[in-house]
Amino acid sequence: MPYDGQVYLWPDNQCSNPLPLLPFMITFRRLFTIGFHSLFVVCLLLGPIVPTLASQGEGPAISRRESGVTITYQGMATAVDHELALDVITDRIIHVVARPLGNTVQPSHSLMVVDSLRRTAGPWQLEETGDQVLLKTPVLTAQVAKATGAVTFLDKQGQPLLAEHPRDARTFTADAYDGDAFYRVRQHFTISDNEGLYGLGQHQNGVMNYRGRQVTLLQYNTMIGVPFLLSTNNYGLLWHNYSITKAGDIRPLxxxxxxxxxxxxxxxxxxxxxxxxxxxxxxxxxxxxxxxxxxxxxxxxxxxxxxxxxxxxxxxxxxxxxxxxxxxxxxxxxxxxxxxxxxxxxxxxxxxxxxxxxxxxxxxxxxxxxxxxxxxxxxxxxxxxxxxxxxxxxxLSNSDQTRFSFDSEAGDGVDYYFIAGEDMDEVIGGYRHLTGRAPIMPRWAFGYWQSRERYKTQQELEDVAREFRRRRIPIDNMVQDWSYWPEHDWGSHAFDSTRFPDPEGMIKRLHDQHYRLMISVWPKINEESSVYPLFRDNGWLYMRNIYDGRRDWIGKGYTSTFYDPFNAGARQGFWNLLNEKLYQKGVDAWWMDASEPDIHSNINIEERKSVMQPAIGSSARYYNAFPLLNAKGIYEGQRHTDPNNRVFILTRSFFAGQQRYAAAAWSGDISSRWHDMKDQIAAGVNFSMSGAPYWTMDAGGFLVEKRFHQPNAADLEEWRELNARWYQYGAFLPLFRAHGQFPYREPFNIAPEGHPAYNSMRYSIELRYRLLPYIYSLAGSTHLHHYTMLRGLAMDFPRDARALGINDQFLFGPSLLVSPVTERGATSRALYLPEGTGWYDFYSGTYHRGGQTLEASAPYERMPVFAKAGSIVPLGPAVQYTDEKPADEITLWVYGGADATFTLYEDEGTNYNYETGKYSTITFAYHEGTKELHIGSRQGTFPGMLARRKFHVVYVQPDQPHGIDTASRITKTITYSGKEERIMLNKTNK
CATH class of the missing domain: 2.60.120.380 (Jelly Rolls)
Known part of the structure; x- marks a missing residue:
């Protein structure tokens, strides 16, 4: 290929091109009457000079850049005309962008990737062979086929991880919407024969492994689209696109x-x-x-x-x-x-x-x-x-069995980040490097949350709060659902003074009883609302729904619309409203309902797009990003207003990067049915495997059949059993919250004291509070080390083929295997114990080998929970609320059979001082060979930290079963003052 006459400068410290160099020669076509088929470049003594790599024959043009390489395909019979850019972000992350030549489409605003993205890659290399261009980091290679531009990713051993199909005429299809020109974008990939694929948000089809399945990435009540795919082959793919997208098997239904x-x-x-x-x-x-x-x-x-x-x-x-x-x-x-x-x-x-x-x-x-x-x-x-x-x-045809695809309605090209890791946790760490670290939720958020649809008056809410304290059922959080405002004034966030005459006093009394209050804050504003003129006149509203005249279902029905969080002024205006009407009154947490946005339920998707007009572009391009910007406004607003008080946001919809805004998701308006309870398991676990660490659901289900309103005896007992089983499951989630339509959802309104359902719900809540040292430590690890609390079995057992598709079990942290009961009347259930380790019944301590299906006991008041051999689980004291007292005595349950470690994390619990290093950790390590427990020296400090405490150790072995429901024998008690301790567990306590 003749030289094009350009000189390419090599960036500083990158003069290590492995291709043969001809020293001190620069070729210029103007100086010669013949063309050159190879271009040789050098580093001149003047300083670093950069050439392109040689292009052979009629191949693509290849240009090295400071952070990667650009390869241009034009007029080639083997490839569509396009420009391919690969950028090294870290040693484990490569950004791939492919756009058509002559592209006039404006690039999308980057919303999911953090503005402060750090490129931390070490030295990387660019090599060229006869038919390949290789971009290499120490642990990852992107191999580009010169003929087609298809990229294959290889691990450090040279084994393929994921491979693009060559782009073709259907990869980029020019389209437009609402004056916005873009491409419909499609990319196919080849996957390996046996890998499991997870993530992609939250979906209600009961599917755990998305291999061979179709997934629609769309924000919709009970559905959450997060364009992040996670593989058991230890890679992830963040599809950098905000539009409605089909993933997996994208063939039309x-x-x-x-x-x-x-x-x-x-x-x-x-x-x-x-x-x-x-x-x-x-x-x-x-x-x-x-x-x-x-x-x-x-x-x-x-x-x-x-x-x-x-x-x-x-x-x-x-x-x-x-x-x-x-x-x-x-x-x-x-x-x-x-x-x-x-x-x-x-x-x-x-x-x-x-x-x-x-x-x-x-x-x-x-x-x-x-x-x-x-x-x-x-x-x-x-x-x-x-x-x-x-x-x-x-x-699926045989060839389609190894295909996974993305098909997006709108974008400016193929755009994704490929992330490699040593394990799936490291891959999620790469995702959060790109999209933001998850803050630690306030400690009180890990306690129990009580909600119902809805507390209609101040009196109702306060009566329930007092009843919990009277019955001594542990609880931290009360929730005020929607419609606390005057009927016509939806959007004002003003309390209706006839039903809530003293909201400041109500919140103060709740705080005095050690409650926090979360309140519903819809992004919706009625046309008759007192704040409507302000938002309308500032251009902060989506006005189409007003002009369409759609009415909601409240009272006489009101025309309404939603504010536009893509508009920075609207975000600030919305926060100013919440701050004035709610935060300054003492509200502690935000419940962001209908954040899809659900401007009007049950209109079709095209109509949904028509009533949403983001300030930064078309709804076709940005449809899925509404909840991300909605959370951003509240998080940044509160942190600016009150910088050291931790934000907590619960949202019905969620997008990539939203974890950085202290946002948790719940699964929306699911039904109070056994099938919906079961479907939540795969929905929540895949959401967590999408890199979003905090998830919950309405324990008990939201929507209720009429037969439960005034139930006969059989229906009443089913209702009680259903809630008991749902509470058992909810206690082992990152957040534990009961909510739903009538009947009332408090344990004492579901069943009377002494009933098995009441006993079970109370037991689940009390166990949750004993698990707080374990749970809060997982939250610390989530922030510090990008850990995932709610885990599919594939995360810890990726080579156990039987574990990859299990959709009704999960791991809560590294140690606890949770198997909810989702069938009425069941007193046992079949479950799988993953291979490669042993398992102890959490309640009795009975040991079972791994790699088997077990018919496990599941009496009415307990669901099966197993502790992994080689685990350390800290249990704290019984408390009524999270800050009742410090965990001055912790019981360390040490499960023998393999080495084990666990790090106890502690901080002040309510502020952001941990961001400046004010926290402490204590690492426990058990050595199976020596039967020794090592308690490491305490690292770090924070105000109010316990100087001394007791650790009680319960040592569980196959021949020495102890469970949390048995009269367990304490093996050792250690008074700990921050210095390391070594304890031999095969010697009895003295």
Whole structure:
């Protein structure tokens, strides 16, 4: 390739190009009458000079830059015209951007990656072979194919981790929305045969391992899209895009009519839909053929029969399905109301969701091409507007089994960060290096939270708070849900003085009883709100919903819209409002509801985009980032107003980087049903594996069937059992919070004292408080070392193939294997104990070998919890609230069978002094070979730190079982004053 006449300067200290150099020669085409096929460059004595790497034949143009390399493809038969840039961020992180040549699309504002991103890479190399360009760090290689531009990432042993498919004509598709020009962007990757894939936010389909599955990255009530993928092969991919994105198997879902359908009489072409009176099923109102079931949004309701009253209906779809494909199919079903699905007479699902808040699930179905499969679906809409849709995925081909893709609606190019690590925790550390370190939540946040929808008066809330203290049930946090304002004044965040006559006094009295108060702060403002003119006149609102005239469901119904957090002035204005009306009255924490934004429920996605007009660009480009900017405004506002008081934010939606704003997520308006409880397990764990450490859900479920409002005896006992099981599960989450619609959600309103449900809920709360030293230490490690508290089994057992897809168990920290009970009436459950270690029953101390499926005891008042052999679990004293007293006596449960370490973290609990190093750590190490426990010297100090304390040691071995429910024998007691101690655990206490 002839030289283009340019001189390229080599950056300082980077004159170590491994290619052959011809000293002191610079070639210029103007000086010669022939072209050169190779360009040789040198470092001149004048200082560093930089050339490009040689380009061979008709290959791409390659330019080294200070932080990486740019490779330009133009006019090549083997590659689409585009510019590929790779930048080294750290030794383990490489940023990849590919954009079309002649690109006129404006680059996106970077929101998820921190402004202060540090490039900390050591020396890296750029090499060229005949057909490859290699960008190498000490632990990671990006190998670029010269012919196509496809990038393959290799570990330090040269083994492939992930490989791009070559970009083609469908990678960049020019598009526009609301005057914003962009590309629809698609990138395929090749994955290995046996890796597990996790993260991608929170989804309600019960899927743990996303290999071969489709995931929609979209902010929606109960759904959270976070574009971060985590692999058991110890890499992650942060897809740097803010638009609605399909990930994984991105092939379009097929409509029901893509099957060959048969009516219940066997006629080809449709299913038979029969509409009946649900109270008199023998009364048939209408029977008609239906080949599409797609009643997904408000504007689909008109396609339901005009003459049918959905509230009174039972709809049955009957017939058969026949596929042109053989293999594993997946039915994707969206629904509200009651829905049962049978295939060939076998009940597959029995579900319920409130009519206005549709849920989703998948039904796997192995089918043979040309064979009929009987289907029957019974739908009870349970509301005037209900939703039901059926789509499906055809089987994956063999080649598609190793493909994982991203397909985004809007962007300025392919843009992602590849992160490698020694383990999955280190990969998440790389993600947080890019998107921000997670602050430590205030210590009181790790106590128990009580909420209901809703405390309607000041009196109600205070009565509940007093009752907890009277019954001596531990608790730290009360929650005031929405509508504490006058009906018309949604958005003012002003207390309704008729129901909350003395909010300052109420909050002071709560504080005096050692409570904190969290309050609901919607980003929504009614047109009749007292603050509407201020926000409208400053251009801080999305005005389309006002002009569309949509009304909400409160009182007479009010037109409303949301403020625009992409506007810095609007963020400040919103914080000023919260500060004046709430924070200055003593409110401690923020509950950011509807932060998708849910400007109007159940409108379709295109309409959702039309009512959102971000200040920085189109909603098509920035749709998923609303919750990130919403949290940013409150976090920065409070830290500016009150710099040393820890922020706590609970938000219904979440995006990449939001952890840096002290934000936790909860899983939205799920139903009080066993199936929804089970679905939360995979939803929460995958959210945590997306790099977001703080997650919770409404223990007990939010939406409640009418049968529980005035229950018969059987329904009442199911309600109590359901809540008992949900509390058991909730106690082992980063945050433990009960919430939901009527019936009231306090333990004493669910069951009377002495009832097994009451005993169980109380036990779960009390155990939570004893676990505080363990939990708060995990929070410290989350901030200091990017740890993940809520862990999929794959994080600690990535080579145990049986663990990779388990969706109903998780690890809470390094030591505790948690297996919630999600079936009514169960007194045992099958669970898997991962291989490579032993496991102790947490309650009894009974030992079990790993690598086996166990039918574990699960009596009404306990769910199975196992401690890993080679663990140290600190339990603190029983307390009524987190700051009742210092943990001056801690019991160290040491589980033998392998070496173990644990670091106890402590600080002041409510301020940011830890950011300047004011905290302490004590590291415990158990050595299995010598049976010795080493208590290290205390590192660090902070105001109020205990100078002396006692450690009681309980040593658990296979032949010496001790559990937290047994009369355990203390092996040793040590009075600790900060100096190291060594204790032999095979000698008895004296």
């Amino acid at each position: 097929l409509p029901l009519s893509a099957f060959r359908l048969y009516s219940k009489e066997g006629q080809p072409g449709w299913l038979t839909a029969t509409y009946r009176d649900k109270d008199h099923p023998e009364s048939v109102w209408l029977s008609r053929p239906e080949s599409e079931i797609a009643y997904l949004y408000l504007d689909d309701q008109s396609r339901l029969p005009d003459s049918i009253d959905l509230v009174r209906s039972q709809v049955t779809y009957e017939g058969a399905l026949e596929s042109p494909y053989s293999g594993l199919h997946r039915l994707h079903i969206n629904y509200s109301g009651y829905l049962k699905v049978w295939i060939d007479g076998q009940l597959q699902e029995d579900r319920w969701r409130e009519s206005w808040n549709a849920g989703s699930f998948e039904v796997p179905l192995a089918m043979e091409a040309g064979k009929r499969y009987a289907i029957r679906m019974e739908w009870l809409p349970d509301g005037g507007q209900s939703y039901f849709g059926v789509q499906w995925q055809r089987p």
